Amino acid sequence: MxxxxxxxxxxxxxxxxxxxxxxxxxxxxxxxxxxxxxKVSPGFEAPSPTLVNSISYVVKSSTEAIFEGVAASITAKQTTIISSRLLARIDKINVRAGDIVKRGDVLITLENNDLSSRVIEAQEQVNAMIARYTEAHQNFQRAKELFNKKIASQFDLDKSKADYQSIKAELTAAKQSLAQAQTTLSYATLRAPINGKVVDRFAEPGNTAQAGEKLLSLYNPLSLRVEAQVREQLALTLTQGQSIKVELPTIKQNIVGLVEEIVPAANTGSRSFLIKVSLPYQENLLPGMYARLLIPAGQAQKLYLPKNSVFHVGQLNFVHVLIDGQSQKRFVRIDTKVKPGFISIISGLVDGDIIVTTD
Known part of the structure; x- marks a missing residue:
């Protein structure tokens, strides 16, 4: 090629x-x-036929009170910190966190050997002064009798009276010293000042208790209440003694409390007022738990539909609306808060719409 x-x-x-x-x-x-x-030629989808065995429901709005939820905390109105007035070694602690105590129960015992010795010494001084007082009193009485009989002089009477009054004063001082020693000894035994529950203990036997240092913390379970910072527009609508709903998500309960106190000064940062609401006793409540105050915030129009009238496609919610005798599918937004057997509609429907539900 x-x-x-x-x-x-x-x-x-x-x-x-x-x-x-x-x-x-x-x-x-x-x-x-x-x-x-x-190819498919463009056109319109034929309207859906009316549902068989269906029930129509006319949408009607109703006026309801609305509530604004405010985050709050459970606190104890009656709390106390147990601390020592003495510098002494801790001998015994009788309680732990969670224990129930009654007023007057012994909680902590400190070493008190030296304090007990002071009490005994003061008691003996009082006993000695009582003996001297008895003798001086008898001498004074005899001096008065002799003076009345013109046997003793005025000088002897005055001297007996002065000795008597001096010893009487010394006896009073000795009794005061004894009372002071007994009071100091009582500081070595720490007792519960209220009926309550032990929150925590901050020392162990053998530790040295410093004066004023906290050793235990207590609270009264019967004095629990709710405290919340409420924005000023809502707070100013509340009055002392007003009933208010309290939501307790942890124990899944809603209870009614009373507005106990409204602090008459706003927080300048958040423009809110501190509201304190008393609660009835609940065994499962503990300080620090989360709560919500449901404060009245006016009225609003609400739409409710039976639950079986709403159906779901994926995460979307639809209803069948009757228009010109034909059922049309319409998207609606529903509220998370529901009534038994009903669902609240946020948007997608208006008064007068006819909803078709299957039997």
Whole structure:
């Protein structure tokens, strides 16, 4: 084969191969675009027929009171910190966190050997002074009798009276010293000042109790209440003694409390007032737990539908609305708060809409 003919064939191949590739590419693009599929002419979907065995429901709005939830905390009105007035070693602690105590129960005992010795010493001093007082009193009485009989002089009577009064004063001082020693000894025994529950203890036997250092903390479970910072527009609508709903999510209960105190000064940062609401006793409540105050915030129009009138497609909610005798599917937004057997509608329906539900 001659060289010119070979060159012509090579040139033809260089042209045909890219052209063939281009044609294949165009065919694939047309196929992906649906050029070889059967075409459907545009038009409107026929309206859905009326549901068989259906029940119609006319939407009506109702006026209801609305409440604004305010985050709050459970606190104890009556709390106390147990601390020592003495610098002494802790001998015994009789309670732990969670224990129930009554007023007057011994909680902590401190070492008191030196204090007991002081009490005994003061008691003996009182006993000695009582003996001297008895003697001085008798001498004074005898001096008065002798003076009345003109046997003793005025000087003897005055001296007996002075000795008597001096010893009487010393006896009073000795009794006061004894009372002070007994009071100091009582500081070595720490008792519960209220009926309550032990929250925590901060020392162990053998530790040295410093004066004023907290050793135990107590609270009264009967004095629990709710405290919340309420924005000023709502807070100013509340009055002392007003009943208010309290939501307790942890124990899944709603109870009614009373507004006990409204602090008459706003927080300048949040423009809110501290509201304190007393609660009836609940065994499962503990200080620090979360609560919500449901404060009245006016009125609003609410729409409710039976639960069986709303159906779901994925995460979307729909209802069948009757329009011109035909049932049409309509998207609605529902509220998380429901009534028994009913669902609250936020948007998608208005007064007068007719909802069709299946029997």
């Amino acid at each position: 001659s060289t010119p003919q070979v060159q012509k064939e090579n040139t033809a191949k260089k042209i045909i191969i890219p052209l063939l590739a281009l044609i294949i590419l165009l065919v694939m693009v047309a196929w992906l675009a649906g050029a070889f599929n059967k």
